[in-house]
């Protein structure tokens with residue numbers, strides 16, 4: 113008989129950005145189940161299949177629960193933490209003594225965005241070592257948005273977001289919140305939030321090459337992949353030409369509008385229609401409707417960020433909002449604000465840099481100290497000073513998520529040391545010297561960090577750990593600290609994180625051990641909603657998580673009229689004419705002239721885009737039986753005309769060839785995509801320690817993508833993941849179920 117009966121614990125999900133409220137049922141230190149929290153003020157009893165299925169990740173027999181060390185024959189053996197840490201510290205110290213920070217690197221994967229302690233302490237660790245090779249998912253996700261914000265507002269971490277509860281018009285460019293649940297806007301019931309807009313007589317217009325789940329529920333404008341820059345310039349053209357601007361707003365809020373007025377003249381909708389695939393009449397009407405709506409907001413996400421002009425597109429999205437008088441206004445695009453203001457502190461201290469240094473490979477500007485992940489392989493293989501020799505991967509799987517994973521695999525083999533913190537042996541860390549067992553989100557406490565800053569309804573929720581770590585799993589921050597200690601160094605900060613020095617020193621002076629939690633609580637208390645150590649009654653403090661476990665709504669709406677506080681440029685005005693954008697506009701013009709009107713490549717006439725599915729989370733939830741029920745497999749969405757032309761059939765396979773690689777994958781024939789577009793989900797092609805995932809058919813779509821510096825977006829070094837030129841061919845092996853769509857071990 114078990115000693116304890118099941119208990120329930122209030123917490124929240126940390127798989128994706130809504131951070132939905134969850135109730136965990138726990139017995140004898142084991143998780144029995146997760147269900148949605150009906151008392152959560154924002155998610156109100158909603159959670160998606162991934163959140164519920166996380167029980168299967170937590171309890172997965174394939175999880176890594178002990179430190180693993182690579183043996184001479186290439187297998188893994190279990191070792192003690194002490195043996196692992198002693199060896200890692202010695203080897204890291206050797207590399208560091210020989211070559212300093214220019215030989216040490218880090219790749220920070222997406223799940224670490226949900227762990228403030230892993231993000232902060234890995235940052236301090238790398239900063240202490242002076243690491244110049246810092247990589248994140250940012251160059252496959254959002255760095256273009258950050259650079260746009262740096263150029264417009266002088267604040268890279270500023271994420272302007274749509275004021276969904278109050279708007280009458282959302283122009284959504286390259287986002288599919290019905291599936292992604294919203295990104296760079298924190299709105300746990302975003303589907304409901306969008307339908308409420310139309311219910312009150314407003315509009316949601318979805319600009320997307322695919323008729324997505326979101327597009328089906330609202331109005332759809334089908335655009336050709338990677339042509340949004342032209343579409344936005346044409347929208348601006350109409351707004352300027354037809355006098356639809358809000359000149360008062362422009363005069364009050366912005367500087368340099370003339371550059372764009374002039375640039376937009378060259379992009380009448382009639383000129384860009386061939387490239388965008390959108391009729392000129394549709395563009396003209398859309399511009400008028402947006403500009404004359406009672407309130408309107410343009411919002412873009414990964415579909416806007418991952419093309420050849422991702423920074424320009426993100427920039428123009430805000431410009432459209434501004435010149436029509438909708439920036440920093442209720443119902444328009446409003447500014448993000450951290451409840452725990454780490455990012456604002458970093459901005460004010462000038463630590464959120466852009467172009468403060470440049471990469472050895474490709475000469476890319478840093479984005480807050482981060483470089484494009486695509487160059488990671490060459491940073492390892494290119495000899496000479498500054499060669500990357502020791503790499504730590506925290507919660508990442510770049511072999512599947514970054515262009516040209518095969519090249520990366522080869523490069524990883526040349527490292528002196530590869531260490532990974534993860535829940536699983538994945539396609540990347542199977543090549544590591546050590547895989548260290550990380551805690552799941554249920555095994556650690558958390559505070560909302562960057563992700564909730566873009567909240568139409570300002571909100572705070574923090575949580576204690578729900579479970580003691582299974583096996584020997586440990587929080588990453590403790591391990592970083594221990595490694596530092598064993599290297600004979602101390603975690604004093606410098607450089608990019610120096611803005612945290614003051615609170616850190618204050619804590620140390622008070623004789624308390626410096627922990628991420630103490631630092632967070634101190635920042636929370638001094639932040640905009642904090643209790644100021646007793647000076648503000650009812651303000652947030654370290655005990656709020658106990659007194660308000662379901663979270664606290666902090667205001668009815670996001671603040672507006674705060675532009676002068678947000679803009680950190682000396683002029684205090686939004687800068688519409690930065691040189692970088694002028695140069696990018698010139699590149700766009702050159703490309704347009706060189707390419708011909710529609711920009712297509714006769715050898716590779718089809719454009720490939722990404723696709724997210726409700727039961728996947730990038731590369732790491734394909735081992736959950738609940739999510740894999742079906743049976744599920746990865747498939748390319750191909751238009752009927754293209755399928756017929758390529759000689760492929762629904763349920764069969766297709767061969768997709770780019771200039772850089774080729775894959776074979778199953779086909780779903782559908783007119784969801786237009787002719788000339790193929791959509792393929794990423795994060796498949798499993799060869800890790802996850803048995804169910806390994807058994808699923810699927811292939812790494814990023815084999816088609818180029819990691820050549822010349823193929824990266826110029827301003828932020830974004831990987832080109834959408835609008836990749838490909839050709840569809842019949843599969844080499846015609847019969848299905850032949851394993852044609854299955855990756856070979858690498």
Ligand SMILES: Nc1nc2c(c(=O)[nH]1)N[C@H]1C(S)=C(S)[C@@H](COP(=O)(O)OP(=O)(O)OC[C@H]3O[C@@H](n4cnc5c(=O)[nH]c(N)nc54)[C@H](O)[C@@H]3O)O[C@H]1N2
Pocket residue numbers: 220221222223224227249252253414506507508509510512513514533534535536538550551552553588722723729730731732794795813814833
């Ligand atoms: N073609 C194409 N490629 C893409 C994209 C695309 O749209 N198209 N999208 C890009 C985007 S937006 C992103 S964010 C990236 C994601 O890229 P990555 O972050 O590199 O990959 P993930 O699949 O998220 O893998 C995360 C790893 O973290 C582990 N993990 C999960 N939870 C935890 C935890 O709490 N702690 C630790 N230590 N480990 C954990 C998982 O087991 C997994 O191995 O992919 C990018 N790649």
Ligand SMILES: Nc1nc2c(c(=O)[nH]1)N[C@H]1C(S)=C(S)[C@@H](COP(=O)(O)OP(=O)(O)OC[C@H]3O[C@@H](n4cnc5c(=O)[nH]c(N)nc54)[C@H](O)[C@@H]3O)O[C@H]1N2
Pocket residue numbers: 128129222253285286287288289291292293294295319320321322324335336337338339340413414415416419721722723724725726727728729730834835
């Ligand atoms: N279920 C699920 N949810 C997730 C994730 C997941 O893997 N699965 N991943 C999470 C992560 S890491 C992120 S970053 C977010 C992303 O959040 P979103 O960006 O909202 O999610 P996506 O589904 O990638 O939506 C991008 C859309 O852009 C479209 N698109 C592609 N190319 C272009 C183009 O050139 N122009 C335009 N206008 N549109 C284009 C695609 O068809 C797609 O519908 O989702 C998060 N949520």
Ligand code: SF4
Pocket residue numbers: 125126127128129130131132158159160161162163164293
């Ligand atoms: S949408 Fe799903 S995965 Fe994302 S936070 Fe909510 S429950 Fe978790």
Ligand SMILES: [Mo]
Pocket residue numbers: 222249253
């Ligand atoms: Mo992402």
